[in-house]
Amino acid sequence: MNGVINVSEFKSKPDAIFSEPLQQVSDFVFDQRVVEVFPDMINRSVPGYQSILQGIGQLTKRYAQANSNLYDLGASLGAATLAMRQNLQGLSGVQLIAVDNSPAMVERCRLHLQGYRSDVPVSVRCEDIQQSALENASVVTMNFTLQFVPPEQRHAVLANIYDNLRPGGVLLLSEKFTSADPAMNAMLIDLHHEFKRANGYSELEISQKRAAIENVMRIDSLETHRQRLEAIGFSAVQVWFQCYNFAAMLAVKAS
Incomplete structure (x- = not known):
């Protein structure tokens, strides 16, 4: 299949997880309930998501x-995995490894990958990325993943990636971010909430989702990301996409 996979093509129920008032909002988890609505959730929640996959x-x-x-x-x-896989045709000796720590996500990811034929071998691992053994890597993607790693452990995760990248290898990092300027940060949050309202989310859904995720998703500023990546050793760091308070970065290891 040619072109970029649109995550909305994945079978999905409408996201109504936070549509009814909850007596207590629990921390967000990537469980089976989220798996069933995830394609709808991600498209309606992350501005520019399809453009990021294409990039x-x-x-x-x-x-x-x-x-x-x-x-x-x-x-x-597996949306990013598929986007990568479709652009490896004709390149010899490559293999893709997809990693996620949610058993429910991994099970569905395997089904999605099986649904698209390719000569590029791919394996799916159910494990914590902090424990993943990487080797001989030329491209590593973290698509809205690092923000769920405890802040004090992020440097070690990225350093492990850097150490196992080939010269000339790259990290593709997509993250929600915060602005150091309080007024600008409030503006970006408002724009994101307007985006979600335009996609059919109610004020209740926006409020309850934010309460559920605030303890498990700790976001950094773009400058924090840049400084950390440069301190680890990446020779070039470039934001190649931004929409509101969401950005995608390219970090290159010197050849």
Whole structure:
């Protein structure tokens, strides 16, 4: 199949998880209930998501090296994995490894990957990315994954990626971010909430989802991301996509 996979093509129920008042809002988890609505949730919640997937495919085609491994860390249902896979045709000796720590996500990811034929081998691992053994990597994708790693452990995760990247290898990092300017940060949050309202979410859903996720998703500023990546050793860090308070970055290891 040619082109970029649109995550909305994945079978999905409408996201109504937070549509009714909850007596107590529990911390957000990627369980079976979320798996069933995830394609609808991600498209209605993350501005520019399809553009990011397309860019991941383009950058994979540009930076993937023959006889190397490519990783999608925090693969969820496999949309980024598929975007990468479609851009590896004709490149010899490559294999894709998708990693996620949610058994429900991994099970559905395997089904999605089986539904699209390709000569590029792909395996799916159910494990914590903090414990993942990486090796001989040319492209590593973390698509809205690092923000769920405890802040004090993020440097170690990224350093492990850097250490196992080939010279000229890249990290593709997509994240929600915060602005250091309080007024600008409030404006970006308002724009994101307007985006969600335009996609049919109610004020109750927006409020309850925010309460559910605030303890499990700790976001950094773009400057924090840049400084951390440069401190680890990446020779170039570039934001290649931004919409409101969501951004995608490219970090390159020197050749």
